[in-house]
Amino acid sequence: MEEADIIILGAGAAGLIAACELASGYKVLVLEAQERVGGRVKTIEKADGFFEMGPEFIHGDAKLTRALLKEAGLSVTPSAGRMMYVANGKWFEEDGETEGWDELIKMMEKEKEDKTLSEFLQKHFNGDEYADLRHQAIMFAEGFDLADADRVSIKSLYKEWKDQGDSDERINEGYSALMNFLAEKAVAAGAEIRTGEVIRQIDWEEGDVTVYTNDETKYGASKLIITVPLAVLGLSIGPSAINITPPLHEHVHAIDDIGLGNVIKIYCLFDEQLWPEDTGFIFSGESIPTWWTQLPVRNHVLTGWAGGSRAERLRSLGEDGIRETAIHSLSVIFNRSTSEISDALVDIEVFESATETFALQAYTYSTPTSGAARKLFAGPVENTLFFAGEGFYDGPFGGTVEAALVSGRDCAKLIRSVS
Structure with missing residues (x-):
């Protein structure tokens, strides 16, 4: 059995920054189920540039994210363009906030x-x-x-x-570039990161943890940081389910007090610009209601977005059905036939957060009882099991990469304070 001082489950934002913070004083091993680092951050390369399958924007004054971007030498560009609304076949620009x-x-x-x-x-x-x-x-x-x-x-x-007027920005090199930087930083500090390690079992007692993978490899440590998404942590069966012995009944029940959000995101590349000049966002009442361009970068890409209950309804259609729905939504928005939209499409790709095996969700939201649930996860279990990730974060940047980074950093500080 391979031994470490601290094992971190998950090489997403929280796990990677925790590894960066702890590697200088401990033997740290990061185990990631996917064949890549980044967790729910997933930037893919397209002919016209990058496309973010997961998080895309930096929202507001995300101090830790921005500090890391500066350290990594990565640059950002504010989103731009007009906010356009489409109703009954007519386009109009937002002229202020909704009355009231x-x-x-x-x-x-x-x-x-x-x-x-x-x-x-x-x-x-x-x-x-x-x-x-x-x-x-x-x-x-x-x-x-x-x-x-x-x-x-x-x-x-x-x-x-209350601060929704703050600008949103994109990372020019792609969000995955930040995750890769954190992974490289953690390894340079002495941490080891292993991808493709699907965990099926955790046995623990105070001061001792044994982790088992699907191929029966065993890893041991005195402390374990669990950074898997809440939807995975609460799973009892399935390819990403992790059995914890003895079970954490109180923690699993607390997951019910935190909202798990899902989204369907659609990449569309056209052979021409279908939208009015300087359009940034398009809002409509269609099945896929929200679309945005890449302004100030000028290309022929539109990103579609359907969240919450809309995403749940669309899931039942399957990927082909979602594509057809996207084309129909765009045909209404642009007042063109579905065949015209299809003919103009060069590429279309669908991302469903709920079907990602090792995520099963996009990001979380707070309910009136989430505070107590997150307070439970904020403390260690017998100074042995710790939790970090956006779902465990309780603050103004909920559901963001900033939330995951802050949670991971704070978890590392907690471990240092109790060790």
């Missing part, structure tokens, strides 16, 4: 007790005059946060929505 939005944000701030978005809207914005505001709030929560309005916390939404 400022009032909604102020009421969120004043609300003393946390509650779900549905409960909040029912309490404060139930009249017919607020129908459009309710619709926009629910669509924004579902589309941006991948959240169920009947579950998502208004306190968490307030933290995000």
